[in-house]
Amino acid sequence: MRFSTLFTALAVVATGVTATDSSSSSTSVIGLTAANDYGAPIPPWETGSSPGWYYGQGTPPSGLESLADTLICELLELLFPLCLQCPKPPPKPPSTPEYTLTFYNQTCATQDASYMTYGLVDTVADCETMCDTVPGCTFVNTYHDVNGKGGSTQLTCSLFSTCLTAASNDNCGGQTQPNGSVDFIINSDGYCKKTPTA
Numbered sequence: 001m002r003f004s005t006l007f008t009a010l011a012v013v014a015t016g017v018t019a020t021d022s023s024s025s026s027t028s029v030i031g032l033t034a035a036n037d038y039g040a041p042i043p044p045w046e047t048g049s050s051p052g053w054y055y056g057q058g059t060p061p062s063g064l065e066s067l068a069d070t071l072i073c074e075l076l077e078l079l080f081p082l083c084l085q086c087p088k089p090p091p092k093p094p095s096t097p098e099y100t101l102t103f104y105n106q107t108c109a110t111q112d113a114s115y116m117t118y119g120l121v122d123t124v125a126d127c128e129t130m131c132d133t134v135p136g137c138t139f140v141n142t143y144h145d146v147n148g149k150g151g152s153t154q155l156t157c158s159l160f161s162t163c164l165t166a167a168s169n170d171n172c173g174g175q176t177q178p179n180g181s182v183d184f185i186i187n188s189d190g191y192c193k194k195t196p197t198a
Contacts, residue, residue: 032065032076032084038117038134039084044145044158045111045171049118051156053084055130056122061154064120067130084117087129099128099140099191103166106188110141111171114162120154124189127157131193136161138196145173147183155187163192 032039032053039052054060055067065072073086116134121127124142131137139160173184 032080033082034116034135037115038119040117040119043111043115044109044118044156047175051119052117053119053130054121054154055087055119055126055157056154058122058154061120067119085133087133098132098194100194102139102164102190102192103169104189106143106166106169106190107185108169108172109143109145109156109185109188110139110158110160110164110168110190112160112162112164112168114139114160114164116159116161118156118158121157122154124155124191127155127159128191128193130157131159132197134159135197138193139163140191140193141188142191143188144186145183146186147173147175147177147181161196164190166190 037043037052040049042049044051051061051064053067054064057068060066060069067073067084067086069086076083076085116137119130121130121142124140127140127142131140137159139162141158141160141164142155143158145156169188169190171185173182175183177183
């Protein structure tokens with residue numbers, strides 16, 4: 001994965017055109033722009049959606065780049081400054097929490113026109129860190145989208161530009177997956193950020 005991404009990036013820099021790898025469905029780092037919803041142009045509540053990125057300490061899911069991978073982070077910073085950047089190590093925690101819980105343990109996820117992007121993370125804190133990286137991010141919705149992935153512990157992390165409440169939770173799953181199973185949502189939590197990311 002790392003070499004495929006590096007090759008794609010170098011081909012873009014050398015030729016000025018997008019290189020594609022037909023043998024892989026991986027998200028190219030050059031597709032991680034605001035215009036492309038940071039690699040996730042189809043929101044998670046629509047059929048055919050897929051996460052645009054992964055941020056966590058585990059092995060990234062097939063087809064996703066890890067925004068915690070040193071090589072990927074250096075590549076983004078040096079060659080693609082307009083793309084989604086890897087989170088920097090957080091500063092000392094503030095004396096008051098930056099995020100306020102607006103709903104907890106729901107069985108539906110947020111669906112709203114202020115959608116920005118979504119990816120996969122290991123923890124709620126990882127999702128908040130991603131929000132801190134995306135300009136305009138004000139709200140995070142984390143949840144388990146149970147869709148036949150064999151009980152993955154990863155959370156879906158959806159980012160929005162508007163603070164929302166449980167009233168926006170109308171994505172309750174029900175999408176048929178490629179393997180014929182039907183997904184459902186559990187452990188959906190919402191957190192509103194006090195100050196939008198600049």
